[in-house]
Amino acid sequence: MSYVNNVKMFVRVYELGSMSAAARDQRTSPAVASARVAEMEKHLGVRLFNRTTRSLHPTESGRLFYEGALKVLDAIDAAEAAVVSATQSPRGTVFVAAPLGIGRRLIAPAVPAFKDAYPQIDVRLRLSDRVIDVAGEGLDVAFHLGILEDSSLKVRVIAECPRVLCAAPDYIARRGMPEDGAALVAGHDCLTLRFPGAKEFQWTLQTPEGPRRFEISGPFESDDGDVLTGWALDGRGVVMKPLFEVAEYLRDGRLQIVAEASPPVPAQLSCLYPHRRFKDPKIRVFVDFMAARCKAEIGAALLPG
Structure with missing residues (x-):
């Protein structure tokens, strides 16, 4: 050996x-x-x-x-x-994890273009909204959306992601337009992302007094963020989502922004990797490529429809 x-x-x-x-x-x-x-x-x-x-x-x-x-x-x-x-050109296999929404909308669509640019690098992509143990699961790169707590991993911040609270027009017609976070807590169904280690049952919203955590609840919860979006489109409640995930629904009117007096605190899109692995050329070019693509897609969501 x-x-x-x-x-x-x-x-x-x-x-x-x-x-x-x-x-x-x-x-x-x-x-x-x-x-x-x-x-x-x-x-x-x-x-x-x-x-x-x-x-x-x-x-x-x-x-x-x-x-x-x-x-x-x-x-x-x-x-x-x-x-x-x-x-020589970078070569090998990159093992990657990403949350479902980011993976489906930002990372997976860019993988074929990355493969075209770097034909000697293979990508193994795993999508899940659960908490990922990067080192324990043998990953090279993991994408993270949220407020990142202390990490022993190397972190590269890619972009700030605005988030919105939104609901379908028929839900608003039935239940009324919540003006702020207090109204959400008092009388609205909130669609919650739940899995072991998740903290999304608390929404951190901006108020005149500064960021405040609101304990939200509702009859629907899932460990898949796209399921929550589907329920919101079906008029089942209020969902908090990154703007880039729901921009098309806001533009065509299938969802509307609610509680505008208490918008969510923006999240950061970051990638995490063990310190030594970023010295590997295949990891470096993958992260650089995906960071540029993600920035462009997130920026496009901010443009008027």
């Missing part, structure tokens, strides 16, 4: 705290991951992890070796990136 591959496996086991998670990250089996770590321990003559049937913890030797191993891998990554940039 390659010594460098063994070092890479050790680093991922250390970072993820699991042989199986590291194996998924490196796209191999837990048996191979365990064998590579065992070979490292035999070579070094020390135990790198204390193992039980249910847990795995680095030893003091493991912690010391991890610090040095990171520097070695960083140097190798930088050297490989320099050679590839100087001698």
Whole structure:
């Protein structure tokens, strides 16, 4: 087995705290991951992890070796990136995750054009509105829409995304036009995005006193943002969406903006990736390409229809 591959496996086991998670990250089996770590321990003559049937913890030797191993891998990554940039086009596979709305409207439509521009790079795109564990799921890039909390990942902000509260005309005719967030809470059905870890049952809206969180509720909820848009079009309630996702419905009148006195706080579209991976040319060109496309599409939604 390659010594460098063994070092890479050790680093991922250390970072993820699991042989199986590291194996998924490196796209191999837990048996191979365990064998590579065992070979490292035999070579070094020390135990790198204390193992039980249910847990795995680095030893003091493991912690010391991890610090040095990171520097070695960083140097190798930088050297490989320099050679590839100087001698050949980027190549390989990029593993990407994105929320459903962003993925369907911004990322997926741009993938064929990216493939045309970089024919030696393959894209594996996974769409989900659930919370993604970038490192644990072996991803190279993950797109995120929202107010990003502290992250151990490298973050690139792509664009600010205005959001709107909107409902169908027949819903407004039946239930009245909510003027602000207080009116929404008092007497309207709000369509909520719910999944483990989600916080969209609280909408942060702008008020004269500053941003304020409103506890919203309603009879309909889903873990798919496009389902919420469909319910809104069907007159079932008020939905909060990025403007670019509903711009066409606002232009043709199928949805109308509501609660204009309390517009949502804008969200940021960002991409996240493990620090070392952005040195890989294929990751860098993918992120640059998609960032430019996303900015253009989001900007187009702001233009008058």
